[in-house]
Amino acid sequence: MLRAFFLTVLAGGATLAGGLSIFFLRRHGRRVVCASLGFAAGAMLCVCFVELLPSALFELYSLFALWQAVLFTALSMLGGMALGALIGRLPRDEAGGLHKLGFVSMVAMTLHNLPEGIATFLAGCHDPRLGLTVAVAIGLHNIPEGIMVAMPVWCATGSRGRAVLHTLLPALAEPVGAVLAYFVFGGLLSGLSVGVMLGAVAGIMTQLALCEILPELHRQGRPVVGAVFFFIGAAALFVVEKFF
Numbered sequence: 695m696l697r698a699f700f701l702t703v704l705a706g707g708a709t710l711a712g713g714l715s716i717f718f719l720r721r722h723g724r725r726v727v728c729a730s731l732g733f734a735a736g737a738m739l740c741v742c743f744v745e746l747l748p749s750a751l752f753e754l755y756s757l758f759a760l761w762q763a764v765l766f767t768a769l770s771m772l773g774g775m776a777l778g779a780l781i782g783r784l785p786r787d788e789a790g791g792l793h794k795l796g797f798v799s800m801v802a803m804t805l806h807n808l809p810e811g812i813a814t815f816l817a818g819c820h821d822p823r824l825g826l827t828v829a830v831a832i833g834l835h836n837i838p839e840g841i842m843v844a845m846p847v848w849c850a851t852g853s854r855g856r857a858v859l860h861t862l863l864p865a866l867a868e869p870v871g872a873v874l875a876y877f878v879f880g881g882l883l884s885g886l887s888v889g890v891m892l893g894a895v896a897g898i899m900t901q902l903a904l905c906e907i908l909p910e911l912h913r914q915g916r917p918v919v920g921a922v923f924f925f926i927g928a929a930a931l932f933v934v935e936k937f938f
Contacts, residue, residue, distance in 0.1 A: 698818025699872050701829040702811045706868030708833035709803065712840020713861030716848050724914050730845035732920035734799070735907040736927030737838050738899045744932060746806070746896035747771065753889030763889075770890045774897020778802070779905070795906055796847035796860050802898045803839050803864035809888055809895075810836075811871020832868075838930065839864065 719726065750770060754763035778798065810832050818829070840861045848857035911920040 695819065695876075697822055698815050699869065701818045701826060702814045702868045702872040705814050705829040705832040705836060706807060706811065706865040708836035709807065709840040709843075709865040709868075710858070710861050712837040712842075713844035713858045715837075715841060716844050716854055716857055724916050725919055727845075727849045728911055728914045728916035728920040729923040730841065730849075731795075731907050731911045731914070732923035733838065733927035733930075734842035734845070735903040735911070735920075736924035736929075737842065737931045738802075738903040738907070738927075740928040740931040741806075741839075742896040742899050742903075746892050746899070750889045750892035750896065753885045753892065757885050757889075766889065767893045770893025771897035771900070774894035774899075775901040776897075777894065778898040778901030795902075795910060796843055796845075796850065796857070798898075798902050798906060799843045799846065800860045800863055802895060802902055803843055804867045805891070805898065806839075806895045807836070807864050807867035808871040808874070809891055811868035812875040812888070813871075814868065815872035815875045836865075836868075838927065 747767060751763055751767045754766050757763075758766065814829050814832060818826070843861045843864060844857040847860045848854055851857070911917065914920070
């Protein structure tokens with residue numbers, strides 16, 4: 695049991711490690727900002743359509759007919775997009791909205807990491823080797839997610855410490871998910887709730903990428919750099935999801 699919990703801490707810690715990577719960058723000029731925003735948008739959309747939505751559909755299809763599962767997945771995603779739009783109505787700050795992007799990314803990653811913590815814990819309880827495999831796979835794609843959260847905050851505030859603090863909540867979400875799995879699994883937690891949560895998180899992240907990150911990328915004035923790193927981010931997350 696403790697070993698399974700430690701695996702969730704390890705997977706969540708990778709998010710924090712991604713945020714800490716900004717300490718290896720000397721500055722955050724427009725080119726760096728556009729590269730990080732493009733990478734984040736590509737990675738987020740890849741995670742949504744390669745991992746989150748198929749997982750949500752799978753969970754719901756185990757309970758309902760295919761058309762019902764598709765409908766519930768779509769409604770969950772639309773609900774998440776609506777929630778993301780409400781969060782996006784936060785007033786912009788003097789840094790052009792970058793701080794807000796970091797905040798919304800932090801919320802999305804926290805909700806995203808909760809079910810991942812549940813999955814890692816349950817896999818570790820069932821089979822330690824399987825749990826380790828799941829933790830490593832999740833940890834690998836948590837690293838760029840930490841960068842997604844930290845980079846906009848650093849660019850907006852100039853504070854590396856503040857940026858890393860924003861990655862702490864998503865990192866803690868993994869072990870919190872393990873605690874929820876331990877106390878509520880078999881009770882309140884169900885395929886329906888997990889499927890709806892995954893669909894909603896996909897909606898939040900899609901809205902964030904399309905309506906917040908890409909417009910901010912355009913305002914920064916380096917569209918070519920952003921486009922290149924958009925495809926790099928999507929390709930990187932695709933490789934991690936498919937081969938790790």
